Amino acid sequence: MRFRFTPEQEAFRQELREFLREEVPKAEAVDGFSQSFSKKLAARGWIGLAWPKEYGGQGLGPIEQMIYTEEMILHDAPRGYHFVAERQVGPSLIRHGTEEQKREWIPKIINADVSFALGLSEPNAGSDLANVQTRAERDGDDYVVNGQKIWTSNAHLCDHIWLVVRTDPNAPKHRGISCLIADLRAPGVTIQPLYDMTGGHHFNQVFFENVRVPVSRRVGEENQGWYILAEHLDFERSGIERLVELERHFWDVIELARRLAREGRLPPALRHRLAELAVELEVGRLLCYRVAWLQSTGRVPNAEASMAKVFGTEWSQRVTQAAMNLLQLSGAAWKEGEFGGTAARLYLHAVSRTIAAGTSEIQRNIIATRGLGLPRS
Structure with a gap:
């Protein structure tokens, strides 16, 4: 591993620091969410900066992405609005989404027009995430989703959710899973707060009752979501x-x-x-x-x-x-x-x-x- 950054990378870090010293004190945020601040990052091309240029990214590398993330955190920047979409949803779409999905969602993420929560854990599916029981049954051009997610960070502040569901209950548990993009404002979605030991509201329970999600919002092949999910978690970790x-x-x-x-x-x-x-x-x-x-x-x-x-x-x-x-x-x-x-x-x-x-x-x-x-x- 190289133990020095290139002159260009050091210059990028300095540019970030100057911007953050100027803009973070002026940002108006709720629990680290500020779409207006995210919009300022978007205007500079810094959201998705490591993504391919053909989708609106800067075509830079993981090291520049890491520098960007490190400085955002050290300056306590309110990055919550775009953070999950940038860290996990966008990379998963780039690797596994259809061309139509990439054209639809990547610009929204890069321009800070959409925020995502992660619908992964359930009451009986935490460390054993392959045990998810939230069902998605095919009905024409839609899936009908029923089930529950728990420990869903910031669902009350987001407008969409990356949703891990079971599409084949008869398959071995690792092979009957699919990944959907669902609207948290859709009929049948209920979000309930979970207060942690500090008294803070960060986590939520999210209930799905006959929620319709278009099949066109499934990312990857049906029943092959576990492999996307494993990679998705690597992005998070x-x-x-x-x-x-x-x-x-x-x-x-x-x-x-x-x-x-x-x-x-x-x-x-x-x-x-x-x-x-x-x-x-x-x-x-x-x-x-x-x-x-x-x-x-x-x-x-x-x-x-x-x-x-x-x-x-x-x-x-x-x-x-x-x-x-x-x-x-x-x-x-x-x-x-x-x-x-x-x-x-x-x-x-x-x-x-x-x-x-x-x-x-x-x-x-x-x-x-x-x-x-x-x-x-």
Whole structure:
């Protein structure tokens, strides 16, 4: 792997930083969603910048895409409106969609005209995602969808959903799955909030009752959706966001530790732990850079994506635990707007980071079987 960015890539990073310093403070966002901010990115051609030029992308590479994502997160940009569509839906459409689907949906994503939630997990289909039971039955030119999705992030803020359904209940579970694009405003769709431990509304349950989805919105062949889904999850796991989303918080923790050290109140054990976390941050960053580099060479970083995901999410839990150790009892005071309140909220939220997009146990299985070639039993 090359350990240096090209001059062009460094210049692109600097351009991003200047834009974000100017525009992020002015953005009006709700829970990280701001279509107007996404529109500004679209005007510069930065959404889908690694996609082929024939569909409106810039034709750049995965490394530029990674730089873009890293700077967006480090500057706390409200990228929610277009983020899932750009990270997962667009790449899946480019690889598996029909020409008509690409012409219809890719420009909408690139121009920030559409937002997507992910309809994957169900009450009995989490880590075993192939156990999905939401049914889609063919009726002429439509599918009629009935079932339930759970832990659907930001469905209440999105207008479409990438929906994993069972189209053949008699086939082996990995072979009866299809992927649809459904309208969240369609008749028969009900969205109910799920409040997490922090009291925040990020997750939802989504119910489908005789929801009609045109067959033309099926991506890929019928009953072959599992293979698209597996790749789809690699797109989700391979990004740098699962590491750097907590980087800003980590440096706030370091500032608190410096203040405690000046006052003679920083325990030596915590000093050493923070030094380890600083080293681990850079290790995690290189794991993410490696994924982008492998993608830039045309390789599929399957096990490598799982390595980056499990390392980054477990690092984030160690960071939030260190913050609470530094704060001691004041960390439980939960005063919004203060560091203690932020630390407490992130500490509770970090629990889900090693579950979402596949548990750490699932990631280690992928590393063992696909990376190391170990037997399944």
